[in-house]
Amino acid sequence: MSKKLPIIFILLTVVIDSMGIGLIMPVMPDLIRDIRGGDLANAAIWGGILATSFAFMQFLFGPFIGSLSDTFGRRPVMLTALFVMSLDYLVMAVAGTMWLLLVGRLVGGITAATQPTASAYMADISTPEEKSANFGLIGAAFGLGFVLGPLIGGLLAGFGLRAPFYAAAVLAFANMVFGYFALPETVTDRIRRPFEWRRANPLGAFKNIGAIPGVSGLLVVSLLYGVAFFVYPAIWAYFGQARFGWGPGMIGVSLALFGVSIAVVQGVLIRPILRLLGDRNAVIFGMAVDIVAFVFLGFVQNGMLALIVTPITALGSISGPAMQGIMSRAASDDQQGELQGTLTSINAVATIIAPLMMTQIFWFFTTEGAPFMLPGAPFLLSAILIAVCILVFVWLRPPEKTT
Secondary structure (H helix, E strand, O other): OOOHHHHHHHHHHHHHHHHHHHOOOOOHHHHHHHHHOOOHHHHHHHHHHHHHHHHHHHHHHHHHHHHHHHHHOHHHHHHHHHHHHHHHHHHHHHOOOHHHHHHHHHHHHHHOOHHHHHHHHHHHOOOHHHHHHHHHHHHHHHHHHHHHHHHHHHHHHHHOOOHHHHHHHHHHHHHHHHHHHHOOOOOOOOOOOOOOHHHOOHHHHHHHHHOOOOOHHHHHHHHHHHHHHOHHHHHHHHHHHHHHOOOHHHHHHHHHHHHHHHHHHHHHHHHHHHHHHHHHHHHHHHHHHHHHHHHHHHHOOOHHHHHHHHHHHHHHHHHHHHHHHHHHHHOOHHHHHHHHHHHHHHHHHHHHHHHHHHHHHHHHHHOOOOOOOOOOHHHHHHHHHHHHHHHHHHHOOOOOOOO
16 A cells, blocks of 8 residues: 555545635625524624534544544544544535534534544654654645635535535545545554543643643643634634625635645745744744734735735744644654644634634624724734734743654
């Protein structure tokens, strides 16, 4: 069997996982209003609730799934998650009420546990020096899914608001079949860890991973960074309509451009940037770019200008893989699944906080009677949060390498 096939499967899995977020963005405002009625501002509130429910399940199940993969292997976890994911998309495709759509998002949050398991698989097959760059490939795959999801969502919206969900169900099932034949197991008896419930819940996992010297502070930075960065999926569809008058198709194109830019940064540019700057300086560089990008988006009024600057703003995405690589090298081989599950839970906490907070701020500055119209206000808050991240990160002592 080719050594490239498992990597292709891992990257395809992350692509499909991220499509679960991206494909519904262009159609979500119209889908919510079709099911529930109401205006755009109220649709944004429901959009925040759905995103938060997805993230809450990721928070609960991230360490659990990661620990399962440390014990039983990456292969069965990913194949099972993909099968359930395909069924979940079918449920959302026929959902006629907000409650059924909410159930679909809850189940989707559990199946999204494929990403930390995929990251753990990548850590299993990487040398310590390769980890940050290979995590960049994971990020690039996520960016590609961010491209395909909005494109499929925007283009297939012309065939009906439910069509993107049917397409995603087929893709998830097809990738499961591919993985069945292409994916060998990487968890051997040497690194297999007995399953422990106390380490399979979010609080227990945070405590155990946070006990690794130098890692606890990075977990805090990851949380703040996640809250700030999730402003994009939380409000972009609503921001695009309110600021630029974009419809689903144009929103899909703009998200696709952002996704392509992230894929190029994390899949191609990350290696020379890491060689030039090193992990710590790459984190600081990426966050500095984020601050500039968020301030720009806070005030920009020209949609074409926003599109032109998008590839530059994507340079900020270098921070995530660099931080992930620092923490992965500090964790032992039998903790990689637990670490990735913990990072997923932290990201989930961020995506629980961010949609509710960012959509409420968007509502406050765009609803009738607002003190003044400022659809970009959530981006300005994100700029402040990233500034705090830089200050905390610079103050932290780097963790020791153990692998």
